Amino acid sequence: ADLPLSAQAKMLSFLQEKRFFRVGGTREISVDVRVIAATNANLEEKVKGKEFREDLYYRLNVIRIRIPPLRERVDDIIPLAVNFLEKFNAQYGKRRMLTFSGEAALRAYSWPGNVRELQNVMERLVILSDYDQIDSQQVDAAIGDKVYREPATYAGASDLIPLPQAYKQLERELLQIAAERFTTARQIAKALRISHPTVIKKLREYDIHLRRRRQAR
Secondary structure (H helix, E strand, O other): OOOOHHHHHHHHHHHHHOEEEOOOOOOEEEOOOOOOOOOOOOHHHHHHOOOOOHHHHHHHOOOOOOOOOHHHOHHHHHHHHHHHHHHHHHHHOOOOEEOHHHHHHHHHEOOOOHHHHHHHHHHHHHHHOOOOEEOHHHHHHHHOOOOOEOOOOOOOOOOOOOHHHHHHHHHHHHHHHHHHHOOOHHHHHHHHOOOHHHHHHHHHHOOOOOOOOOOOO
């Protein structure tokens, strides 16, 4: 989209003929390549405004692939966030992990900066978080409230899933909330009215970690 018209003419010639000259060269070189071109500009508008060659536009636009923004692929947010979390944990020697409320906060955000913004936020969380458990408050602090937030989406009764799976999902969410609120398994057992050994077993099963108390200095 930012190529000057003179360079666009050379690019079109190269795509058509699959031959080019090196800068300052005198021998023509033939190549057999596939070209992937990407832009976030509206090339159709640039063609209308005579800023982009129409013939080059149609030559490039053989197979068109639209990559939707992150706000339109909500299911990709958490896998990407976890991937970045693992990368930055290794880089900075940390053991950060997302809680359920932290995941919900990430999913609720509109991500105008797309994947690059998500990457930056996850790095900020790894560096600046006081706890290994990253919850919604920490996510909100890392993102700030300068950008519009979309309402969070949760699975409801209209989402038909097997009942055992729904039970496990709810069980995990309740344990995650309790682990964010309390600091011991006995407190969780009392709040959920289940036995202490059951809490220990379930926390291990779902890989949920209790928030550590901050030591007074």
